[in-house]
Amino acid sequence: MKILITGGAGFIGSHLADRLLIEGHEVLAFDNLDPQVHPTGMRPAYLDSRVALLAGDVRDRRALAAAIDGIDAVFHFAANVGVGQSQYQIARYSSTNVLGTANLLDILANEKHGVRKLVVASSMSVYGEGLYRRPSDGAVVAGGIRSEEQLARHDWELRDAATGEVLIPIPTTEEKLLRCESVYALNKRDQEEYCLLFGRTWGIPVVALRFFNAYGARQSLNNPYTGVAAIFMGRLKQGLPPLIYEDGMQSRDFVDVRDVAAACSLVLRDDRAGGRVFNVGTGGQISILALCKLLGTVSGISIEPEVTGQYRKGDIRHCFADCSAIESLGFSTSITLAAGLADLWNWSAAQEVAEVLPAAHEELKGRRLVI
Secondary structure, three states, X not given: OEEEEEOOOOHHHHHHHHHHHHOOOEEEEEEOOOOOOOOOOOOOOOOOOOOXXXXXXXXXXXXXXXXXXXXXXXXXXXXXXXXXXXXXXXXXXXXXXXXXXXXXXXXHHHOOOOOOEEEEEEEHHXXXXXXXXXXXXXXXXXXXXXXXXXXXXXXXXXXXXXXXXXXXXXXXXXXXXXXXXXXXXXXXXXXXXXXXXXXXXXXXXXXXXXXXXXXXXXXXXXXXXXXXXXXXXXXXXOOOOOEEOOOOOOEXXXXXXXXXXXXXXXXXXXXXXXXXXXXXXXXXXXXXXXXXXXXXXXXXXXXXXXXXXXXEOOOOOEOOEOOHHHHOOOOOOOOOHHHHHHHHHHHHXXXXXXXXXXXXXXXXXXXXXXX
């Protein structure tokens, strides 16, 4: 097959390209080489030479239509990413993420093409808080919003609205009601819904993949708005303490990017995936503080993190994946967190790191997005 990956020069897109090439596909990457991700504006050295790279913006109809010509399947990964920055760069995020997606679908609806499958990258951020269990009666409840008053007291955990008891996080299924807490999350929900509706209308199989916290080689160590594992790694490389919000006990599901690429390949091949939404994670949870300590172990650098006690608007407390749906198609992760972080550290040895986190932190504080 000839496959187009929008955002194909990026972190996840380039790993997917590697896998698709191994499987015998022809790959075209369409990417705007955003300076926040690609500081030189040039083709990244890690992108396999067999990948044809077309520089362009997904909002440019003519350029995108040219990229789609002769394509059999599309992975739509092009997006501005990151929760904090999305809260104040609203027009930029929504223009690229939502209007760019609409542009892609408009081309597919109105121009001649041979696309037989579309896979869109969504995010666990669409859930807001994950699912929880109420200790007193075992009832499963959706996490609500922690009030500013609660957070100001450093009362970090989710509490049941009726009883006040601390809720116990459990794996989050695809059926959970979506409750977006950032512009980025809203963008991702819109991308999902636009694409799935388009697929139902035009009879093209569409798959939405809700990626949990992907990490791995090629993730920018100099983008302070995405990839907490890479951000922590960058701080350790500079001999600086990683900065942790709240008390560090908030938990996430970290999945190696190579396992993410495997999930993408699977849904491309499997006809049962069409028209569906899947979580892509490990099904496990780890606290941010424990992640930081594990990074210290694999790197051999013993620097205590700075737990700030501050909180960011739009942050959630706990969310990790129930992967039963994609596992029913035969998916399973193959890379443990310790092994994946060790690979990330080894890759980072040759990477230059700039001190960009403090400026980003102050930017968010100045806008009262960090309290």
